[in-house]
Amino acid sequence: MSYYARNTSSRSTLTQVSVNRCFDGEQHYYRHQSSSTNTPMTFSIYLPDEALAGRLCPAVLYLSGLTCNADNVTHKAHFQQKCSELGMIFIAPDTSPRSDAEGTIDVADDERFFVGQGAGYYVNATQAPWSEHYQMQSYIVDELYDLLRSEFAIGSIGIMGHSMGGHGALLLGFTYPSKFISVSAIAPLCAASESTWGEVAYQAYFGDDKDQWDAADASKVITKAGRQYSQILVDQGGADDFYNQGELQPEKLQAACQAAGQPLTLRYQAEYDHSYYFIQSVIGEHIEHHWRMAQLN
Amino acid sequence: MSYYARNTSSRSTLTQVSVNRCFDGEQHYYRHQSSSTNTPMTFSIYLPDEALAGRLCPAVLYLSGLTCNADNVTHKAHFQQKCSELGMIFIAPDTSPRSDAEGTIDVADDERFFVGQGAGYYVNATQAPWSEHYQMQSYIVDELYDLLRSEFAIGSIGIMGHSMGGHGALLLGFTYPSKFISVSAIAPLCAASESTWGEVAYQAYFGDDKDQWDAADASKVITKAGRQYSQILVDQGGADDFYNQGELQPEKLQAACQAAGQPLTLRYQAEYDHSYYFIQSVIGEHIEHHWRMAQLN
Numbered sequence: 001m002s003y004y005a006r007n008t009s010s011r012s013t014l015t016q017v018s019v020n021r022c023f024d025g026e027q028h029y030y031r032h033q034s035s036s037t038n039t040p041m042t043f044s045i046y047l048p049d050e051a052l053a054g055r056l057c058p059a060v061l062y063l064s065g066l067t068c069n070a071d072n073v074t075h076k077a078h079f080q081q082k083c084s085e086l087g088m089i090f091i092a093p094d095t096s097p098r099s100d101a102e103g104t105i106d107v108a109d110d111e112r113f114f115v116g117q118g119a120g121y122y123v124n125a126t127q128a129p130w131s132e133h134y135q136m137q138s139y140i141v142d143e144l145y146d147l148l149r150s151e152f153a154i155g156s157i158g159i160m161g162h163s164m165g166g167h168g169a170l171l172l173g174f175t176y177p178s179k180f181i182s183v184s185a186i187a188p189l190c191a192a193s194e195s196t197w198g199e200v201a202y203q204a205y206f207g208d209d210k211d212q213w214d215a216a217d218a219s220k221v222i223t224k225a226g227r228q229y230s231q232i233l234v235d236q237g238g239a240d241d242f243y244n245q246g247e248l249q250p251e252k253l254q255a256a257c258q259a260a261g262q263p264l265t266l267r268y269q270a271e272y273d274h275s276y277y278f279i280q281s282v283i284g285e286h287i288e289h290h291w292r293m294a295q296l297n
Numbered sequence: 298m299s300y301y302a303r304n305t306s307s308r309s310t311l312t313q314v315s316v317n318r319c320f321d322g323e324q325h326y327y328r329h330q331s332s333s334t335n336t337p338m339t340f341s342i343y344l345p346d347e348a349l350a351g352r353l354c355p356a357v358l359y360l361s362g363l364t365c366n367a368d369n370v371t372h373k374a375h376f377q378q379k380c381s382e383l384g385m386i387f388i389a390p391d392t393s394p395r396s397d398a399e400g401t402i403d404v405a406d407d408e409r410f411f412v413g414q415g416a417g418y419y420v421n422a423t424q425a426p427w428s429e430h431y432q433m434q435s436y437i438v439d440e441l442y443d444l445l446r447s448e449f450a451i452g453s454i455g456i457m458g459h460s461m462g463g464h465g466a467l468l469l470g471f472t473y474p475s476k477f478i479s480v481s482a483i484a485p486l487c488a489a490s491e492s493t494w495g496e497v498a499y500q501a502y503f504g505d506d507k508d509q510w511d512a513a514d515a516s517k518v519i520t521k522a523g524r525q526y527s528q529i530l531v532d533q534g535g536a537d538d539f540y541n542q543g544e545l546q547p548e549k550l551q552a553a554c555q556a557a558g559q560p561l562t563l564r565y566q567a568e569y570d571h572s573y574y575f576i577q578s579v580i581g582e583h584i585e586h587h588w589r590m591a592q593l594n
Contacts, residue, residue: 020574
């Protein structure tokens with residue numbers, strides 16, 4: 001294993017984009033060529049001093065919501081202080097493959113914000129033109145997962161996310177329970193295949209094959225997978241417009257966990273909306289949740 | 298006094314732009330027509346629940362650095378958690394007057410980032426074309442100050458800032474010591490009239506009148522004002538390029554405080570740079586500093 005070192009010249013696959021000291025650790029950005037998406041991909045990673053010194057630390061992989069890239073959560077969610085305190089690593093990948101500014105990589109897109117670039121749903125598309133680059137599930141659970149474990153001082157990995165990324169965390173956490181030690185979500189989309197955003201995206205990515213839709217629906221996957229974690233933590237704001245419009249459907253997650261015998265802490269937080277102001281208000285408790293689960297295992 | 302209420306219809310001067318629940322309080326944005334700058338101005342204000350309930354809370358006025366508006370610190374500095382814990386109000390004004398998108402307000406500008414829009418230096422310009430709108434000192438210490446005290450449940454007010462805004466906090470704090478209860482700064486420009494950025498800006502705003510330059514230089518003002526606060530807190534990162542290039546000159550602040558008999562805690566923080574990653578790493582301690590000073594008075 002080649003744990004992080006200040007001298008990155010020996011790295012063949014990762015290009016370090018930036019390093020900033022932040023609390024007792026460093027916020028890093030990396031870029032690498034992905035064989036899953038066949039595009040360059042960028043992710044951010046916060047490394048507490050323990051990890052910089054090469055000591056194995058628990059990590060949490062954070063999946064962002066629609067329209068976001070790695071920057072939004074890294075700039076606005078303020079996970080760094082809690083990760084510094086606990087000695088947690090925090091990784092934020094992008095939400096989809098991207099065309100590049102130079103125009104040399106042409107990734108399919110759609111002008112609606114819930115399909116295409118910024119809306120990868122953490123699934124592997126099977127329909128043209130999407131299938132060429134939209135292989136986000138393989139990217140996250142195989143390629144990035146292995147890369148992180150080989151390049152950084154990572155012990156166990158938990159998974160969390162917000163909105164579409166909350167769906168991704170639930171979906172990947174219950175599709176690949178051997179890979180993740182803990183799962184949590186903030187204002188997740190709970191049943192993508194039965195939401196107005198997800199229906200459009202899944203029609204594009206999977207066509208008419210409803211088996212693929214089902215296999216990419218978090219609540220259906222949880223129902224089928226059964227109990228996989230001693231506890232999962234989900235926060236939902238009561239003043240969240242998307243929740244109040246019926247898009248997020250936490251009741252389907254609740255029913256799935258009930259059917260699966262999966263313990264779920266689903267907290268309704270009155271007054272909070274869907275924004276990063278809500279994320280920052282609860283992310284410290286989510287990081288603590290993942291940290292506790294890592295200690296127990 | 299008309300303290301903040303959810304029903305803002307009775308407000309004549311403030312237009313509420315947004316409200317987001319955040320920790321145990323709310324992040325608000327307001328827009329108002331400024332008689333000082335003769336433009337609309339936008340500021341953000343974090344109100345802990347105590348203030349929302351009408352109980353007087355101590356406040357800190359945060360002055361941002363070059364190129365910033367109210368968003369940068371509000372999104373990236375993460376003061377909300379500490380302000381929620383302590384019951385502090387946090388106000389972030391813009392750094393200059395602005396032209397509007399519709400083109401109906403034409404504010405003088407310069408393509409260099411250290412003069413013009415985004416670079417008001419918290420001074421009152423006396424030279425055309427700048428003098429027409431660049432009246433940021435009057436805006437902050439008279440107009441906004443009075444507006445805040447009349448519209449929100451504010452007790453005492455401290456002042457802090459970053460970079461150009463750190464200079465502004467030192468300058469205004471020592472020019473108007475009766476208005477502020479406490480002063481602190483993160484990576485401040487310490488002697489604007491003798492810095493490469495400030496020399497260009499002050500030539501534009503003040504012309505050749507060096508008395509005006511001196512009256513707008515924080516270190517010179519402190520030397521003349523003498524001891525005004527029981528303690529001021531300043532943090533400077535050791536890996537800050539602007540510091541290492543000689544732009545910030547904390548040694549001039551140190552000499553000014555020495556000459557004035559003004560107690561100064563000047564902390565050099567190795568490895569930290571000039572970014573919001575540094576600001577977020579120390580802002581909690583700055584808020585605690587202002588909170589303590591408010592308790593003592």
